[in-house]
Structures are given as C-alpha cells and as structure tokens.
Amino acid sequence: MENTNPLRRFYRDFEGYVAEKNTDSRKHMLQNRLPDYAFGMDMELRKRLDAIPKFYSLAQTICGTYANRMMHEINMTGVAVGPNQFPEIYAIGRDCARRLGIGVPNIYIISDPTLNAATMATDDIEPFIYLHSGIVERMTQGELRTVIGHECGHIQNKHTVYNLMAQLVISGAQAGGNIITGKVNALLSTGMLLALSRWERAAEVTCDRASVICADNVEDAISAQAKLMQGGMLGKDWKMDLDSLMRQFEQQKASTARLNELLFTHPSGLRRIAAIKIFSKCETLFGWRPEFRKPGMRVLSRDEAEQQCNEVVSLLSERDLHKGKRKNGMQ
Ligand SMILES: [Zn+2]
Numbered sequence: 001m002e003n004t005n006p007l008r009r010f011y012r013d014f015e016g017y018v019a020e021k022n023t024d025s026r027k028h029m030l031q032n033r034l035p036d037y038a039f040g041m042d043m044e045l046r047k048r049l050d051a052i053p054k055f056y057s058l059a060q061t062i063c064g065t066y067a068n069r070m071m072h073e074i075n076m077t078g079v080a081v082g083p084n085q086f087p088e089i090y091a092i093g094r095d096c097a098r099r100l101g102i103g104v105p106n107i108y109i110i111s112d113p114t115l116n117a118a119t120m121a122t123d124d125i126e127p128f129i130y131l132h133s134g135i136v137e138r139m140t141q142g143e144l145r146t147v148i149g150h151e152c153g154h155i156q157n158k159h160t161v162y163n164l165m166a167q168l169v170i171s172g173a174q175a176g177g178n179i180i181t182g183k184v185n186a187l188l189s190t191g192m193l194l195a196l197s198r199w200e201r202a203a204e205v206t207c208d209r210a211s212v213i214c215a216d217n218v219e220d221a222i223s224a225q226a227k228l229m230q231g232g233m234l235g236k237d238w239k240m241d242l243d244s245l246m247r248q249f250e251q252q253k254a255s256t257a258r259l260n261e262l263l264f265t266h267p268s269g270l271r272r273i274a275a276i277k278i279f280s281k282c283e284t285l286f287g288w289r290p291e292f293r294k295p296g297m298r299v300l301s302r303d304e305a306e307q308q309c310n311e312v313v314s315l316l317s318e319r320d321l322h323k324g325k326r327k328n329g330m331q
C-alpha cells in the first residue's frame with residue numbers, strides 16, 4: 001500500500017522499502033539488486049569498501065545513532081511535506097518514487113537559504129529526504145523534480161549508510177577525530193579518506209542518472225546543476241549556455257590543480273553536467289524513458305557511456321591509482 005503518512009516511523013525492512021514496487025521497474029534491476037543505471041565505478045568502489053572487515057556493520061551501528069538524532073532534529077525544526085502541506089512537492093516525491101519503483105520517501109523542508117538537499121536512511125529508519133528552503137525557492141518545479149529524483153536515487157542504490165559513514169569519517173578527520181568513536185578513528189587514513197571521497201563522487205554520478213530518469217526532460221537536470229553552481233540568484237534573468245559551460249570544463253580538465261578535487265565528496269558541477277550529457281544518449285536511459293530518444297540520435301551502448309563517464313569523472317589515471325593503492329595498502 002502506498003505510504004501517505006509523512007511522519008516518522010521506525011522501519012525495520014530497508015531492503016523491502018527499496019524493493020521493486022512494480023514489474024516495470026523490476027526489469028531494470030541487476031543481479032546485485034541495484035538498478036541498471038548505477039554507475040559502474042560506484043558499484044566497483046562500494047565492493048572495495050565492503051571488503052574492509054566490519055566496515056558495513058560498524059557503519060550501520062554508528063549511523064543508526066546519528067541518523068536517529070538527525071531525524072529527530074529535522075522533525076523538530078522542519079516541516080513535513082504531505083498531501084496537505086506542499087502538495088506539489090509531495091506529488092513530485094510520489095512520481096519519482098513510482099518512476100524508480102521504490103516506496104514514497106518522507107520529505108521535509110528545513111529553513112536554510114543555501115541550495116542543498118540530502119537523504120538519510122538506515123535499516124532502522126525509514127528513508128527521509130530534506131530540502132533546504134533555498135533550493136525549493138530557487139529551482140523551477142522541473143528542476144526540483146530532478147533534485148528529488150537524485151535523492152530517491154540515493155535511496156534506491158542503498159547509498160545512505162555509506163554516505164553517512166563517509167560524512168562522519170571526513171568531518172571527523174577535519175575536526176581532529178572528535179565527532180567519531182575510536183573505532184572509526186582506526187579507519188582514518190589518507191587512503192581511506194581518498195577511497196570514501198572517490199566512492200562518494202561516483203555515487204553522485206549514479207544519482208544524477210536517477211535525476212534524469214525522473215525528469216520531465218534532460219535540460220532540467222542540467223540546469224539544476226548549473227543553478228547549484230551560480231546560486232540560483234533571485235531576480236536575475238539568467239539563460240544557461242551549455243557551450244560556455246563545456247568550454248569552462250575544458251579549462252578545469254587542463255588544470256594541474258585538479259588534484260585538489262580528490263578529497264571532494266561531489267564531482268564539480270561541470271563534471272556532473274558532462275556526465276549527465278553522456279547518460280542522456282545512453283541506451284540504459286531509453287530503457288526507462290524511451291520518449292527521451294531523439295530521432296537520428298547516435299545512441300551510446302552502456303559500455304561506451306561508462307567509458308566516457310569514467311573519463312569525465314576520473315581525476316587520476318588507472319596507473320596512478322594502482323601506485324597509490326600499493327602505497328596505502330588499500331584493497
Ligand atoms: Zn547526492
């Protein structure tokens with residue numbers, strides 16, 4: 001039955017929550033129970049994180065406590081979206097969930113002028129998305145749909161526990177390890193931070209693909225990214241120019257300072273736009289949204305799209321990465 005109650009519940013079956021809700025989306029699921037649009041690098045790097053002894057169980061334990069506290073805080077300070085409050089946003093959440101074949105997520109709006117949104121879920125807490133008031137205010141309805149679709153992607157791909165763990169480890173490292181327990185401290189190493197950050201960036205690419213699948217059109221997914229970069233200034237009549245953005249991207253790719261991006265948890269907006277452009281021509285997308293295929297378009301196979309996305313997102317060559325792995329002793 002469809003969940004229409006936006007209030008918090010304990011949810012003991014996250015697997016069930018993300019399980020395919022209709023036969024249409026079931027055909028898009030891979031053997032590993034992840035959707036076929038998931039970025040290969042995301043799945044590959046997650047396998048490496050899972051190979052670290054006790055990583056997932058430790059992450060679950062720590063995140064369970066943290067997510068519960070966070071949920072309470074958001075319920076205290078934000079407004080729950082539902083059929084009677086912000087019904088248009090509730091409808092977008094329901095549409096995105098239906099499109100991807102997951103349960104309808106709880107959505108909250110919290111007072112914050114910055115453009116941001118995030119998702120939380122553990123095996124104990126039903127997934128919830130929170131939107132900053134800034135992003136609701138400055139995005140068009142179409143762009144907001146891509147933002148919520150992106151967050152639903154995190155739920156469907158079961159990123160949330162890893163995301164939270166990554167945030168805790170990274171913020172713990174930046175704060176000198178105060179926030180997290182000694183056990184997590186043991187995981188802190190440059191290699192671990194780099195591995196988590198690299199996985200996080202790959203996971204964002206997966207969810208940007210979910211945003212396109214949920215979108216009214218691909219352009220909304222791209223303009224939402226561009227708005228995140230320029231702040232979605234109110235009162236400015238801005239027309240995005242994709243060619244100018246791609247020229248800016250060429251400069252970014254050519255800069256030797258790009259290695260500073262290694263510790264970033266999100267790919268730059270320009271990398272994300274380039275990856276969305278690639279996915280917009282991929283056969284996998286047309287499996288979900290056949291109407292997005294334009295006549296005469298050269299369609300990319302999944303492998304071609306993966307290779308092109310790898311080039312857009314990777315900051316180091318495979319050779320450099322293997323050198324780094326030996327040095328850090330990472331699996
Ligand atoms: Zn994300």
